[in-house]
Amino acid sequence: MDRLYDEFSKSLAASVPRRESLRRMGALFAGAVFSQLGLGTAWAGKQDPCKEFCSRCSNKTQQNQCLAACQACNGNTSRLGGYCGGFVCCQTAACSGVCSDLTSDPNCGACGNNCRDFGETCCGNYCADLANDFDNCGRCGARCDDPGPYEYGACIEGACVYSCAPGAENCGDGMCTYLGSDPNYCGACGNVCFEPTPY
Numbered sequence: 001m002d003r004l005y006d007e008f009s010k011s012l013a014a015s016v017p018r019r020e021s022l023r024r025m026g027a028l029f030a031g032a033v034f035s036q037l038g039l040g041t042a043w044a045g046k047q048d049p050c051k052e053f054c055s056r057c058s059n060k061t062q063q064n065q066c067l068a069a070c071q072a073c074n075g076n077t078s079r080l081g082g083y084c085g086g087f088v089c090c091q092t093a094a095c096s097g098v099c100s101d102l103t104s105d106p107n108c109g110a111c112g113n114n115c116r117d118f119g120e121t122c123c124g125n126y127c128a129d130l131a132n133d134f135d136n137c138g139r140c141g142a143r144c145d146d147p148g149p150y151e152y153g154a155c156i157e158g159a160c161v162y163s164c165a166p167g168a169e170n171c172g173d174g175m176c177t178y179l180g181s182d183p184n185y186c187g188a189c190g191n192v193c194f195e196p197t198p199y
Helices: 002-013 018-036 040-044 049-052 061-074
Strands: 093-095 098-100 121-123 127-128 151-156 157-166
Touching: 049 061
Parallel strands: none
Antiparallel strands: 093 098, 121 127, 151 157
């Protein structure tokens, strides 16, 4: 605010037209209000991420090459791969300066996410345990079928395994059923309850 009063005093002391004096005062008051709201830097202009990133290159030729690659990435410096004088805009991401598509180790879904560190496999953009993952059983994308009624399904050691729920029986046709309530397996496998014939 002290700066505001100093500038205001100068504008009063200087011989300027009334309109120009009012314009200066308006600009000073607006600057004071916006700076109190934390908007001063936004009005002053944002820091150019490309210029900031490329300023580390040692000469103007390298900086210009870096700026061109950064602008090709729409200012996204996380996609710049390479070195000063040889930067490129990576299609997906740059991990430790090397272009990566983030679909394989050691950069599965994100830079540095190495599924092998956890004994898993990169399936697209995430890590999966192929020995126990219902959606990636034995290999990426091999989803086990949904279990039927009265049945449990699981991926065990890379194979889809199904078992009947407690109290249900498998009568050899691959379907689990409750013998006490299924008219097709009435009390025992193969025992079909016949409906009485109408008169």
